[in-house]
Amino acid sequence: MIRFVSLQNRQGKTRLAKYYVPLEDSEKHKVEYEVHRLVVNRDPKFTNFVEFRTHKVIYRRYAGLFFSLCVDITDNELAYLECIHLFVEILDHFFSNVCELDLVFNFHKVYLILDEFILAGELQETSKKAIIERMGELEKLE
């Protein structure tokens, strides 16, 4: 199960954070800070998996953003790595060559996309096309 998803830039600013487990605000900040610290200094040659408390964090860096997923210890890391990549592809498609600023100004849309992709900590849809179509429908209703 995915415990949380977080997007952070190199300076540690959180661009997106979605938690599927209940946490206090202060705990959330602590967690984000720790994850950032863990992830930002790692050599790119190292593995994309880090142990974090009693779970694992699977992360990948795309340009200046770190996409991190915190999952249970028993989960398949390689699969979640693919997940991250799929998410980035969707964002890319939706925003047409996405950049960090797009994510900042359209954060509510990013959350929408995320909600179509992951729900209750599990994968919801694996087809990029389906998600983009759905987003289109939702946008029309706005």
Add this chain to the structure above:
Amino acid sequence: MNPFSSGTRLRDMIRAIRACKTAAEERAVVRKECAAIRASINEDDQDYRHRNLAKLMFIQILGYPTHFGQMECLKLIASAGFPEKRIGYLGLMLLLDERQEVLMLVTNSLKQDLNHSNQYIVGLALCALGNICSAEMARDLSPEVERLLQFRDPNIRKKAALCSIRIIKKVPDLAENFINCAASLLKEKHHGVLITGVQLCADLCKVSSEALEYFRKKCTEGLVRTLRDIVNSPYSPEYDTSGITDPYLHIRLLKLLRILGQGDADASDRMTDILAQVATKTESNKNAGNAILYECVETIMSIEDDGGLRVLAINILGKFLSNRDNNIRYVALNMLMRATTLDAQAVQRHRATILDCVKDSDASIRKRALELLYLLVNENNVKPLIKELIEYLEVSDQEFKGDLTAKICSLVEKFSSEKIWYIDQMLKVLSEAGNFVKDEVWHALIFVISNASDLHGYTVRALYRAFLTSTEQETLVRVAVWCIGEYGDMLVNNVGMLDIEDPITVTECDAVDAVEVAIKRHTSDLTTKAMALIALLKLSSRFPSSSERIKGIIVQNKGNLVLELQQRSIEFNRILQKHQKIRSALVERMPVLDEATFSGRRAGSLPTAISTSSGAPSNLPNGIAKPATAPIPDLLDLSSDDVPAPSSSGGDFPQDLLGVDLSPTLAPSGAGKPPKASTDVLLDLLSIGTYLPVQTGSSAADILSSSQDDKALASLSSLSANATSPVNAAPMMDLLDGHGPGPQKPKENGQAYQSLVAYESSSLRVMFNFSKQPGSPQTTLIQATFTNLSSNVYNDFLFQAAVPKFLQLHLDPASSNTLPASGDGSITQNLKVTNSQHGKKLLVMRVRIAYKTNNKDVLEERQINNFPQNL
């Protein structure tokens, strides 16, 4: 328009915040916006609610508190339009979580939305429910969700499936309701619904064994078929990832199959074909393929299998191990650790690759590989493996060295068949990474050395050689110094040469040089220097000709600022000067330790005892004597000063062996080790509760050594324990607690204390007679005698006393409560006062005497301060 309305659009606010150069500026902007939003909320402004919440969410992401917006979410959710609901639900998920009470208020709205005609709104509600519902909400809304599992729109079905997962996690009892629906989801064609359905089944199986049985019986075949279809399916652009159709579905199906096949031979049987197919056919040059293979291997490992598949799995892992991608190698190492329990043989084949991984540059891979290697070591391959590991130790990183050293040491200990091999390996490790070696390890090494009596010569020579080359490894220096001290004569006389050794000539001078270096080195710490001092003493006995030189070295430390070293050097100097006769007896060879006792002690079971056996006392306690036997006081126990705190048990024992316990915080629990644990009064009685004669109170040893006229001995046996304040010591300690005012010996047994007229008036006299019980100077027994000096008889005579907190008072009943007149008789009453600050504070008491005389009640109160000083 209201001047306070938040007129700025969302984009503008974001821009404004981003334009801030400093954190203070940003805070100011945020504060202003929050104020505007709050005002708007108070106004109950409909138009801007949507925008306000969006702004609030942004502010929340930045990290500022936004609790005041929670009710806004609820209002938005309750509105009719889709955009409002959307933002409301989004805000709900961001600003709230299941532990908040406010969430309950949403239940009704959720219920209505779940039944809404607009399926997008239903989707919104399911999303919110699935992400943050609490147990009560789950219970309330579960029927709705069940119904939606069969909705016509696949989007809703898949959301409902995931929502159900959350519901059954929160309320496992409801699991039964979902079993049938979940089973029907497995027959879907739509990938999204299929994948969520599979996940739902997997979670149902985890939560309910009934579900597990059901799925196992009814659905295994269907799942296998579905997997086969997916594996064999043609190219599909929608789901294609690196050439594989929907790898996520592959993985989920494999996972579910694993859950169903685990522990059930029948189900496992049905899967073997498809698993073999996946394992062999999947391409492994891209991450997606590898992910599938990884999941497949995990499944194979978990289900019941006869072995054919297992070999396949381990081969895949072997291939992973040689992949250049670190991720893959990491994953392989992880899996191999589990595979070792199933089929160690197969994993052994890959030992070489694993060894290479230990030397990898990535820290997490190194760690995993080392752990795996640790599991793989057995008697056959231990020697070459250790050789490789030690070679690697030389070049490894600092952070890794600690880990590596610990593993090597424990492996060597576990598998050492011959002592000489053990000693060799340990020496190598100490020379390379001695600073990372833990105390227990080198203690154990010394234990083994002392037991291997035929190897003493070899060991000391090897250590000497090592010492010459690597003096910066602290533990090596310590072990070397100890051995040179013990077996110096073997070193110099080349005793017990083994064939494999090269001859080496070491003179007495060289040996003493070595120890001197150990003392003089500024990087040596306290333990090393202390050990070196003792080693010098031993050497002075073994090499009489070097005695003078050794004395010179020892004397240099007489003024050392560290108390331990100063004391040792003074004492040893004394021995060298005045007690040559007993010197050799003092420093005889250490007796061989009993292995069982050693391992018992190490496990921390027995508290260690200080004293030695009778007979020639070596100057180091060897702690064989068990605490139960009344040990003869170790008068010459020179090194059990600074007794370790009672809490440290195992590991103490060898420390005593080397007399090395030098906690700089001089544990005030003086002697009587174990002070708190031991109830052996005798032990404490004869314990080394000695105190330096210069301090107040004399030593217990004095009492026992009074037969020995030699004052020097007594001073030798004094410990450096500072005047143990009785507060800390266990009461038993005070048996011989020598604290008294001034340096006299305490007189036990009913010393005559001056009796005190506590109170005298024209009508009453109170006399206190003091005595103390032998052995408890804290406790004073007072016999109070009341004499009536008036001519009237006193009736209902009552004596009461009060004492301050540091005293404890116990009153015995009085002999009578009628006091005859004119001193014609008296009442006596016994009091017992225990002074917890004995020696520091004197007794003081407030007394109240009440009696009836001439039909009058009389009350007299007085404070008594004039207790004798020497109480």
